[in-house]
Amino acid sequence: MMPENSHVPVIIVGGGAAGLAAAKALSENNIKYLLLEAQNYLGGRVHTIEAAPEILVDLGAQLALKESVPNEVYSFFEKTRNITDTGNQVSYYVTSDDKRIDNTLMENVWDIREQVHKELKEVATEESRFACYKDKLLSFVHDEALRSILIDWMLHVLDASGCISQIESWVEVNCTYRPFIDHLQSTIPESHIRLETEVTQVQYLPDCHKLSVETVSTPNKATNILLTCDHIIWTTSLDYLKRNFTRIFSAEQKLIEEKSHAIQTLSTVMMNKVHLIYEKPMQFWPDDCKEVFPIDVYCVPMKLNETHLACLAANDTNRQDIMFILQSVFCMSPRDERRVLTFWFGGNAAVLIENISNDVLKCLLHGVACHYLNQGKESDPPVQIFKSTWKTNEYTCGSFSHFSPQIFKDDQAQLRKSFEPDDTPRIIFAGEATHPVYPGLVIGAYKSGIDSAKTLINLFSAK
Secondary structure (H helix, E strand, C coil): CCCCCEEEEEEEECCEHHHHHHHHHHHHCCCCEEEECCCCCCECCCCEEEEECCEEEECCCCEEECCCCCCHHHHHHHHCCCECCCCCCEEEEECCCCCECCHHHHHHHHHHHHHHHHHHHHHCCHHHHHHHHHHHHCCCCCCHHHHHHHHHHHHHHHHHHCCCCCHHHEEEECCCCHHHHHHHHHCCCHHHEECCEEEEEEEEECCCCEEEEEEEECCCCCCEEEEEEEEEEECCCHHHHHHHHHHHCCCCHHHHHHHHHHHHHCCEECEEEEEEECCCCCCCCCCCEEEEEECCCCCCCCCCCHHHHHHHHHCCCCHHHHHHHHHCEEEEEEECCCCEEEEEEEHHHHHHHCCCCHHHHHHHHHHHHHHHCCCCCCCCCCCEEEECCCCCCCCCCCEECCCCCCCCHHHHHHHHCCECCCCCCCEEECCCCCCCCCCCCHHHHHHHHHHHHHHHHHHHHHC
């Protein structure tokens, strides 16, 4: 229990990758701090759970960005030999009528999408993206129907997910992200961490050049504790700031004026996953298939059979909602020797699945997988299902969107800017939305945490 009116030099708000990285750096430099996390675990959206004996699944991040010069996150998994080797496996790009699209053509599609993102940047709208996609596809996709399918897929599936990098730039970690979070946590003394503690009010005290921090216990929101500190590293998600910024910092009008426009202008995106757990390895999954990307957006991916319809009726599920979800699958990928099949959803579909019965999702998504892999019979159904619910989680909410007409470069810089009421960095903003190179990524969150800690390390060293 924290004593009331206790003082600590630095308070870190948020125990995700950014907060943990900042804490690690401060620990290495013997700077005293307290990390406050509103949830009952560390990691934030990097969250691993046990799905079955000896099977762990990531509800959040499960991929690492591979670059010519390995970044810290990729290097960690590479050094621990936990990068998944997919060998000669390839991605399947499949239309609803069971036709596979050539992988070389799809590599070009990914390329032009990144080109459009770089060319349009802040002025991108759905209309301008549509025009650019159409213009660039004309040079190598001569079939008008296929060209239309690909444009719809880029606009309403890829863009909705916030994804910009080619899928080949990402590798899966075969041990989940738990070892990475455990590694960061191992560098932090347990006495420096307070779980289930939400910050409800922050105010700068000019007479003593300190910050007053009001907190509440999240299980019952009844136990209020007042802390003071010299500096805050704030690492919560962008969507959390959208919902709570003016309330938490209501006493700091100057700070609100500095950041409100950036917070409201920068876009967020929702990405959720559904994991189907199978008792035995999936027999219907091809040996050479790394993942499946369903391509038709507006076509019905499969005809609902009696089992599907009975499941919808038993769970009082709107048929239009479930068809929209089935049309919006971003990707399907297996892991754990084909005992886990993961479905990725972005945008409105990601939000919608949070309110759909697990029984319905388990039945229908298994059917979709069998359909796209041309299995006439839906055999060996899954035995369990787990899904992420980031939108309804009041502490994680949505994440930074890579691809949106509402992204403006100056706004991100403004969000990243420290609050300095006395010409000293008092509140430093970090997190996945603040990094200029890797926004929205675990590596971006990690680096932002390190950078924010360095600001204070340099400040303390100069004293």
